[in-house]
Amino acid sequence: MESVHQRWLHFHISSVAKSDKRRVLFNFESGTSMACPHDVSHGGPTTPFAIGSGHVDIQKASDPGLLYDIHPLEYLLYLCSLKYNFSQIAKFDCNFTCPKRTTMQPGDLNYPSFAMRFKSDAHNVTITYRRTVTNVGNPPVGTYKVQVQEPKGISVRVKPSILSFKMHGQKLRYKVSFTAIRQIIESDSSSFGSLTWVSGKYTVRSPIAVTWI
Incomplete structure (x- = not known):
C-alpha cells in the first residue's frame, strides 16, 4: 500500500488483523495513482479526457494491425x-x-480518436470526419469490420463499415458521421463512446468524446 499510495502517512494504513488496534476516522474517495483511477478533486471516475484510449498494451502495440499515420x-x-x-x-x-x-x-486530422461539440438542444445536426488507416497486420490480407459504441445522444454511421486489405502497407479511407438525436442533454456535460475495427486477433479502438455546450 505504501508503494502505491506514497502520499499516505504510516498511520493512515491500517490492516484488518485483530492484533492491529489502529483505526482510521475517514475513508479515501479519491486516488492519486494509476492504481486508483479517480479524479482527485471529487472522487468521480475518470473519462477519456484524462486517460485517452487507456493503458498501453506493449505486446499489442508492437503488432497493432492498423496505423493512423x-x-x-x-x-x-x-x-x-x-x-x-x-x-x-x-x-x-x-x-x-x-x-x-x-x-x-480540424476534425479531419488523421488522429486515432474523435472529438466534437454539439449544442445541448441540437437535433439532426451532423458532423462528418474522415480517416485513413494503413495495414501493417500479419497476414497482410485481411478484412476489418467496424463495431461502434455510440455516445449518449449521438447516432454514429461509418462508411464503409468493412475494410478489406490485400497487401501490407495498403491505405484505405473511411468516414464517420456523428448525428445529434433528440434527447435531454445537460449543457457543459460530456458523453463517450468508441469506434473499433476488428479482424481476427486485431482490435483497433478509437475513443469518441462529445461535449455538449
Missing part, C-alpha cells in the same frame, strides 16, 4: 484549418503557405 504536411494543413496566420505557421515551417482553398476541417 500522419505526415508533417497534414499538421500544417491542420493549422491552416484552425485559421493560423502566416507568422504563426512560420514558427513551424517558414517556407509553407496555406492553400487558398482547402476542404480540410
Whole structure:
C-alpha cells in the first residue's frame, strides 16, 4: 500500500488483523495513482479526457494491425484549418503557405480518436470526419469490420463499415458521421463512446468524446 499510495502517512494504513488496534476516522474517495483511477478533486471516475484510449498494451502495440499515420504536411494543413496566420505557421515551417482553398476541417486530422461539440438542444445536426488507416497486420490480407459504441445522444454511421486489405502497407479511407438525436442533454456535460475495427486477433479502438455546450 505504501508503494502505491506514497502520499499516505504510516498511520493512515491500517490492516484488518485483530492484533492491529489502529483505526482510521475517514475513508479515501479519491486516488492519486494509476492504481486508483479517480479524479482527485471529487472522487468521480475518470473519462477519456484524462486517460485517452487507456493503458498501453506493449505486446499489442508492437503488432497493432492498423496505423493512423500522419505526415508533417497534414499538421500544417491542420493549422491552416484552425485559421493560423502566416507568422504563426512560420514558427513551424517558414517556407509553407496555406492553400487558398482547402476542404480540410480540424476534425479531419488523421488522429486515432474523435472529438466534437454539439449544442445541448441540437437535433439532426451532423458532423462528418474522415480517416485513413494503413495495414501493417500479419497476414497482410485481411478484412476489418467496424463495431461502434455510440455516445449518449449521438447516432454514429461509418462508411464503409468493412475494410478489406490485400497487401501490407495498403491505405484505405473511411468516414464517420456523428448525428445529434433528440434527447435531454445537460449543457457543459460530456458523453463517450468508441469506434473499433476488428479482424481476427486485431482490435483497433478509437475513443469518441462529445461535449455538449
